[in-house]
Amino acid sequence: MVTIFKDTAYLSQQAAELFVQAAQEAVQKNGRFTVALTGGSSPKQLYQLLAQAPYKEQVPWQQTYIFWGDERWVPLTDERSNAKMAKELLLDKVPVPQEQIYPMWDEMEPEKYAQKYEQILKDHFQDQSPAFDLILLGMGDDGHTASLFPGTEVLQEKSSWVQAYYLAPQSMYRITLTAPLINQAKRVLFMTFGDGKAQALHEVLEGERNPEQYPSQLINPLNGSLYWYVDDKAASRLEKFK
């Protein structure tokens, strides 16, 4: 489902509503809410809203488990850390138990930590299918999402849940949930704004299938719902959705 918003403040409010709804439903059904956060700039307003009334009081934080969709492999104190951003804007301001927060970083080899993170997820989901209640995602100007970048091997991954790899153009390691895991989610919400995203959004949603070049095309929940919340600038090249 694609929803086009005129302003990003309203878009972020609607995203906060969806977050609350997903959290309340999950806790009602299963006693807990499992969410993966995203990095980048797009979720910042959402995180700020969730840390304030009325949303703050509406989210069952005590039953919430926080994971990430991806991370730049930098210490948690580094300005580039997705976890640092989420902590400062949201997690430090809400009563989510510290032991229910799983940043994607540790002082070990990234590939080893990817295996460890996968084990943490296996322990969390136990014998149930690894269905996140909600995964938040952004999309880059090149059509990447999470750390699923164009032309990388991780795009071919069929079985593992978490992968880490060296992203040469950025001279850094990245760690990411894989597309097969993301696609088990009950809800996936992309938030995408700005002119810079217009061409990629058109290709991802309306172009020929080419996930090697536009990895966001890989995201298609098997039994869940896919929401694209975009602003009118990002939507400016869409043809079918207007």
Ligand SMILES: O=C(O)[C@H](O)[C@@H](O)[C@H](O)[C@H](O)COP(=O)(O)O
């Ligand atoms: O760690 C990251 O960089 C991200 O998780 C990445 O996938 C991001 O979501 C997109 O690059 C969009 O970024 P913006 O929201 O800043 O446009």
